[in-house]
Amino acid sequence: MSRDEQKAGQDRRQEPPIHGPEAFEAMRRAGRLTAEALDLLMEATVPGVTTEALDRLAYAFAMDHGAYPASLHYRGYPKSICTSINHVVCHGIPNDKPLREGDIVNLDICLIVDGWHGDSSRMAYVGEVSRKAARLCDITYEALMRGIAAIRPGGSTNDIGAAIQTFAEAERCSVVRDFCGHGLGRTYHDAPTVLHYVEPSYDVPLRPGQLFTVEPMINLGRPHVKVLADGWTAVTRDRSLSAQFEHTIGVTETGVEIFTLSPKGLHKPLSVA
Template identity: 45%
Template sequence: MSSQPVVLCQSTDCPQGNPPSRLECPTCNKLGIRGSFFCGQECFKANWVPHSRSLIIEVTYQTCQKTHKIIHDLARGPAPDGTFNPFPNYTYSGTLRPVYPISPKRQVPDHIPQPDYAERDDGVPISEMRALGHPPRVLSPDEIEKMRTACRMGREVLDLAASHVRPGITTDELDAIVHQAIIDRNAYPSPLGYRKFPKSFCTSVNEVICHGIPDQRKLRDGDIINLDISLYYQGFHSDLNATYPVGTVDEDSAKLIRTTRECLDAAIRMCKPGALFRDIGKAIEPIAKANNCAVVRTYTGHGINNLFHPAPNIPHYAKNKAVGTMKPGMCFTIEPMINLGTNWDTQHWDDSWTATTIDGKRSAQFEETLLVTEAGVEVLTAGKDFVL
């Protein structure tokens, strides 16, 4: 006896009055769609057009259901490789997702001097807190030389990390490369432990504006990634970053990267003794707007010396209220974060660090550490191709 089910002919114009039928649609059978039976070949052929339309709808529905189940399963628990999304209930603005687990904290040899926050469980930079409200420091010639050394090392590490950017590498693997390169120079990775930041540098991909935490996500062709390097050597910090294409990127992403670098270079050119910190935004925002981009207001440039983030505070947008005048011997960063489109606002993942655009559009950033000189400005972290 046949195990095939007996159902009525599904033809909408069956001349036999839709009798019980056993002729099954072979396409439905192959796809696992049950119940598609007809009373004969002629009835099947005559009804093929409406049946095929319903078949497309059913296949689309089943595909969506399977995709939803995959997404749901990944959100609820580890994937087959053990990775998982740690914030399944968070409303992400774009397509990027964190891929955990985070690898254990990387160790720094005991002989390498560490900033004060690295020795605290809470990561609070006590020295920075004590310096709040103080004016920007003017460094001595000896301190300037230490800044030059730290900044040269930072550039070396950034260039090394950038050479490893490619589709397929994880941001955690990049973190391991950066960590080793820094300790090989007897320096300390400044972000590690700073206010409990868990990694040795920041990796900000696509819609991430800044402070992305390296994890198990593999970079994909068409991504963009910002690598933000900071290190502490002989008692002084350096800080720089740049945004890179991963493989081949679309024109909007390429234009965003070019625009962001142009914004930073324009800001650097206006730095000199007597220049106002509030005017840096005047050099940046017109370039961003002319390229249909927005300047992030949530984060700023900052002073840098023996402290990681002292005065001055440097907004990157026009018509800001920053105070202070540039003087020879001052060191600070300029690091504009530029978003595609007109929205500059940010939102944060539940890791309390990762800042993203609120519309899911891409963001890029470039940063240099600068020294004001008697003659103008020196870019302490400049790459070999930099032209002022």
């Protein structure tokens, strides 16, 4: 979700909701099924497949498991997943163009399971990819995990942003400012807004029971993006490669729980040149 939309939506509720054990159990089920869907999609992402075919696969998986894709028809979005290729930062719309050897693609899916949302995305390699593309994906995954490791009760959302920004910029990459993580649960987008960089004017305390996503978008070039005429697809202005990883998490009494870990261990792309 865009940073501005998320902040505007929170004007009605500044305090992030606090959830109990039953909600955490529901989020484990939603997160697990979302992760299983991503495992399936990653294995199906090969040269020649279309993102439309991946979208159909995701929809069929959701229907077969009593779930529903949250993005389908959300604010007019036409598909069940987002597929963001190479210089596309986020919200790429699946289509009939085949993926090509060397592409990198972000697969982003949110499944509603018994009314609860599990939201996650991963990068996939299409065949053998360049070393610079692989490096970007490695950096982005590490940035995500460093951001999650910074989550603790008594901390704040700027701890997450600091961990991500410090690492990414030390690797000579940039953090996208225009999109953010968000609270979720029974609601798709809720408080808090989770920025992936430090913003002193906006900092939310972290408390046990909060549920939200961490989903940094990292560019090889500059951080600036633009949204195309379709109203959804965001791309890097300088045409540099972009990558993103996302997990849904819950703040616990002692730290953090990740709900969307891959059951097959496919947290990162499968192969590289």
